[in-house]
Amino acid sequence: xxxxxxxxxxxxxxxxxxxxxxxxxxxxxxEVMGLCLEVLTKLSVHLRESDDHRVAAAHASVIEKIFRYxxxxxxxxxxxxxxxxxxxxxxxxxxxxxxxxxxxxxxATLETGRTAYNNASSFSAAWLGIDFFEADRRLxxxxxxxxxxxxxxxAITPRFTQLATLHAEDQGxxxxxxxxxxxxxxxxxxxxxxxxxxxxxxxxxxxGQSMQERAVKLLREPDRATGAKKLKNLLSDxxxxxxxxxxxxxxxxxxxxxxxxxxxxxxxxxxQSEELLSxxxxxxxxxxxxxxxxxxxxxxAPADLFSSADPAPDWAKDPAGEPSEPxxxxxxxxxxxxxxxxxxxxxxxxxxxxxxxxxxxxxxxxxxxxxxxxxxxxxASKTGAKTVIPQVLVHMQASNLSDLASATAVTAHGxxxxxxxxxxxxxxxxxxxxxxxxxxxxxxxxxAQRLFPEPIKKAAFARDRGCIVPxxxxxxxMLEYHHCNWWERGGKTCIENCAVLCRHHHALIHRRLLRIxxxxxxxxxxxxxxxxxxxxxxxxxxxxxxA
Numbered sequence: 001x002x003x004x005x006x007x008x009x010x011x012x013x014x015x016x017x018x019x020x021x022x023x024x025x026x027x028x029x030x031e032v033m034g035l036c037l038e039v040l041t042k043l044s045v046h047l048r049e050s051d052d053h054r055v056a057a058a059h060a061s062v063i064e065k066i067f068r069y070x071x072x073x074x075x076x077x078x079x080x081x082x083x084x085x086x087x088x089x090x091x092x093x094x095x096x097x098x099x100x101x102x103x104x105x106x107x108a109t110l111e112t113g114r115t116a117y118n119n120a121s122s123f124s125a126a127w128l129g130i131d132f133f134e135a136d137r138r139l140x141x142x143x144x145x146x147x148x149x150x151x152x153x154x155a156i157t158p159r160f161t162q163l164a165t166l167h168a169e170d171q172g173x174x175x176x177x178x179x180x181x182x183x184x185x186x187x188x189x190x191x192x193x194x195x196x197x198x199x200x201x202x203x204x205x206x207x208g209q210s211m212q213e214r215a216v217k218l219l220r221e222p223d224r225a226t227g228a229k230k231l232k233n234l235l236s237d238x239x240x241x242x243x244x245x246x247x248x249x250x251x252x253x254x255x256x257x258x259x260x261x262x263x264x265x266x267x268x269x270x271x272q273s274e275e276l277l278s279x280x281x282x283x284x285x286x287x288x289x290x291x292x293x294x295x296x297x298x299x300x301a302p303a304d305l306f307s308s309a310d311p312a313p314d315w316a317k318d319p320a321g322e323p324s325e326p327x328x329x330x331x332x333x334x335x336x337x338x339x340x341x342x343x344x345x346x347x348x349x350x351x352x353x354x355x356x357x358x359x360x361x362x363x364x365x366x367x368x369x370x371x372x373x374x375x376x377x378x379x380a381s382k383t384g385a386k387t388v389i390p391q392v393l394v395h396m397q398a399s400n401l402s403d404l405a406s407a408t409a410v411t412a413h414g415x416x417x418x419x420x421x422x423x424x425x426x427x428x429x430x431x432x433x434x435x436x437x438x439x440x441x442x443x444x445x446x447x448a449q450r451l452f453p454e455p456i457k458k459a460a461f462a463r464d465r466g467c468i469v470p471x472x473x474x475x476x477x478m479l480e481y482h483h484c485n486w487w488e489r490g491g492k493t494c495i496e497n498c499a500v501l502c503r504h505h506h507a508l509i510h511r512r513l514l515r516i517x518x519x520x521x522x523x524x525x526x527x528x529x530x531x532x533x534x535x536x537x538x539x540x541x542x543x544x545x546x547a
Contacts, residue, residue: 143192150194159186465500484499526538
């Protein structure tokens with residue numbers, strides 16, 4: 001393109017941007033938006049190739065403006081989805097939208113009766129490919145800053161009108177700060193009842209001035225750090241003045257897995273905190289038996305491999321044909337006494353000659369020894385106490401039983417077990433063997449009846465590991481077992497006809513919004529065309545990825 005053509009095109013683009021939008025050209029407008037995105041991508045690639053410092057600074061500034069526009073438009077678009085009840089769109093219209101062949105001149109086709117999506121949040125999560133909680137958060141922000149809705153769908157003003165004006169008009173302000181302020185102020189107000197027909201406007205005030213007015217003033221503070229600090233102090237002062245301390249929920253929370261390490265968050269207060277502090281103190285005390293035990297690293301093998309009088313299996317015998325005698329642990333030394341030289345322990349049948357006797361110094365970190373003590377206490381609960389009894393389900397291949405030194409396994413929740421942990425568990429566990437066929441099929445382990453018996457459920461769960469719908473992370477406590485060929489259609493109650501589904505996706509199967517297709521006698525899911533135009537049978541890999 002020549003410079004003259006570019007100048008002419010820019011002139012036309014300015015006229016289009018400043019003039020009225022043509023009517024009845026919806027498809028063309030979407031094409032223009034797509035072209036704008038392509039132009040933006042091409043320009044950004046070209047500008048990033050420049051070594052000019054000014055170009056880099058100017059480019060970053062433009063991109064930040066685009067980002068802030070996008071953040072604002074995200075919640076505006078969610079408000080638009082809710083206003084138009086887009087979650088009622090039929091499957092044909094959704095498929096046509098995905099394939100860019102929609103005829104906007106005809107009315108949209110809406111579902112009647114029970115629909116695939118209950119509300120704008122669930123539809124947005126699936127349609128946009130975002131997390132449901134993120135979609136729900138955006139819609140909640142839209143109610144605070146864009147518009148609220150009555151039950152009939154009609155719109156009313158947002159809950160925080162002043163913050164809404166600031167959010168829409170101040171292009172130099174990061175819109176995320178405004179949304180965060182609105183969410184913080186909303187916690188000081190009673191739940192909004194706009195949907196029920198009785199909208200509640202904000203009423204919180206501090207020292208004679210509304211909290212919303214104070215927040216708007218602080219958000220307009222030229223120095224961002226100063227404004228943020230003052231706003232934080234304002235929120236804290238309001239809580240203290242009104243005795244509205246927003247306390248975090250107490251309990252034990254799973255925080256996810258990072259690089260193979262599971263994280264848990266424990267919150268407590270009052271007597272519970274005192275008991276925990278006492279527990280930590282005792283676990284830190286090297287003079288107590290629990291404190292000494294907590295300082296030892298996890299053993300590579302259990303101290304007593306066999307608790308019965310039965311002879312050891314072949315895989316546990318040494319080359320001479322007799323089970324080895326485990327090495328006796330040495331008594332930990334008192335850290336207050338001066339350490340004396342220790343003799344090297346005589347090697348046993350299970351100990352390499354190069355290994356040293358157990359040292360008397362601390363073997364694990366402070367955090368690890370506390371965890372050791374906690375787990376030890378959980379395994380020895382008080383007599384008669386009402387406790388939750390964990391059920392540990394472990395999946396492993398039969399071939400691994402011949403080489404437990406390197407065998408690994410994975411639990412029902414996707415926690416991988418190292419060889420030492422697996423060996424110790426197998427010494428005490430009740431093993432329920434489930435044999436897999438060459439293509440991953442589970443062989444028949446049950447009998448035919450209307451409801452799946454426990455052996456078939458265990459076998460199906462061992463095969464599927466969880467709900468087979470891609471991306472579903474429902475825990476195994478929430479799973480159900482579905483006849484792939486429905487019972488009322490003559491389907492049998494057998495492992496070949498069983499699929500594991502969560503309650504939600506089980507309902508979608510029966511509503512014909514999802515479809516099961518057998519591939520090599522293993523059930524797969526076929527998503528709707530608007531989610532998967534290629535209609536490829538898929539299986540959930542969420543739990544197997546964790547393994």
